């Protein structure tokens with residue numbers, strides 16, 4: 134496979150200034166121009182008229198590594214972005230128990246660990262957990278979340294991850310913060326609206342025409358124009374692979390409200406099943422981000438708005454009117470085409486459940502740094518970049534389909550989500566295997582966020598493994614498990630008393646920031 138474009142690349146043009154545009158800009162300017170070098174000039178151009186999507190408040194683990202690597206002080210980030218800690222996803226009502234009552238469970242970020250070389254879930258399945266959940270017996274997360282504690286003590290070092298956590302953040306404030314840092318590091322910022330994309334005879338984008346600047350030649354261009362995807366899909370015609378046949382939700386109504394109890398800020402995102410989809414509850418420092426994610430096949434916008442208001446009660450202002458967002462669920466066939474790379478919503482969105490969109494942007498940025506075409510664009514780098522991102526999107530898609538598919542709710546939306554959708558073969562194979570064997574690290578592609586632990590926690594919470602007899606009992610030491618349970622109980626019962634409330638920690642951090 135030969136070189137496609139021999140020209141050296143020392144300029145990158147990013148179109149769009151939402152979270153995707155600024156994460157890409159900050160990553161590239163920081164990583165490619167380390168040690169005060171000026172290898173690559175980064176310019177970000179955004180329309181002064183077209184607003185950002187303005188939602189996207191949950192993150193997943195790894196996010197703190199990104200902030201650290203980019204040299205963003207934790208307290209500055211948290212204060213500027215109205216951020217809080219997130220120790221788990223809490224799923225409420227996604228499944229019903231034998232009595233038909235909704236269940237709830239946590240999907241934490243800490244692995245369950247091994248005992249005598251065997252994953253502890255083998256013991257849990259064989260011997261039980263003395264009436265406690267699997268999360269409850271393996272880690273402090275349940276005590277932290279249910280008691281609204283901070284995962285760390287006041288005065289602990291920034292980014293101290295003894296108890297892993299990530300964050301909830303205000304999307305608009307976060308983008309603004311990244312923009313300020315990126316501009317200080319040399320990213321050139323221009324406000325102008327893209328009107329036309331000129332593609333040369335080899336299929337490369339050669340020039341962009343803006344409202345003010347009519348002719349803007351480009352070397353490498355990053356499409357961060359959101360769902361519009363003005364370059365990758367519009368101009369280059371890269372096909373969009375819609376996921377509507379397997380994921381039914383396609384609309385969102387965000388509705389930020391005051392906290393029900395400002396002293397009880399939960400360190401988790403809650404995903405609450407609703408009759409036509411699900412509702413998110415993302416606690417920020419100053420308010421609760423909430424909203425309904427639903428399927429237009431099963432709910433009109435008015436019905437969804439009524440259901441959301443009923444759930445939130447008097448916290449919704451009387452004169453509030455719904456902002457309905459159309460979500461394009463799926464992804465482009467290839468994220469990098471010729472000299473154009475998509476990042477953020479322009480390249481794909483596998484819906485908000487699991488809050489993976491900012492992660493996909495980070496992953497795209499990291500890969501672009503790895504395969505940056507300094508010596509000219511070549512097919513090998515593009516192929517590897519696309520193959521990794523395709524595998525990532527495939528895994529996100531499979532995992533999220535699983536969360537709906539394994540529900541046992543009976544409303545029409547939920548029946549359709551398990552009976553009328555196209556289930557990926559790879560998912561059916563996993564679920565069949567895990568009726569007979571417990572998950573193992575060899576069963577999944579552990580390169581990405583959803584490791585075998587994540588799969589296990591989710592399916593355990595949904596009751597998937599209940600009532601099945603799994604092999605491997607001969608390897609298990611019952612006494613060791615009894616000791617493990619007793620030691621864990623002693624340790625985790627102390628957690629609520631040993632940690633400040635989430636609110637106290639955040640107040641102290643804001644106070645510290647004001648005093649600086």
Ligand SMILES: Cc1cc2nc3c(=O)[nH]c(=O)nc-3n(C[C@H](O)[C@H](O)[C@H](O)COP(=O)(O)OP(=O)(O)OC[C@H]3O[C@@H](n4cnc5c(N)ncnc54)[C@H](O)[C@@H]3O)c2cc1C
Pocket residue numbers: 148149150151152153154178179180181182183184185186187188189190191192304325326327328357358359360361363385387424458460476477478479485488489490491492
């Ligand atoms: C309901 C909902 C909930 C979500 N929840 C989460 C979550 O919990 N966690 C998570 O990680 N993600 C979440 N997301 C996704 C997240 O919001 C996005 O991935 C993130 O905000 C990045 O958006 P973006 O930058 O790609 O696009 P946008 O924010 O839409 O930005 C597009 C940019 O392109 C510019 N632009 C567009 N056209 C032109 C033009 N012609 N010329 C110049 N500039 C142009 C605009 O001005 C803007 O600056 C959610 C999304 C939705 C819809």
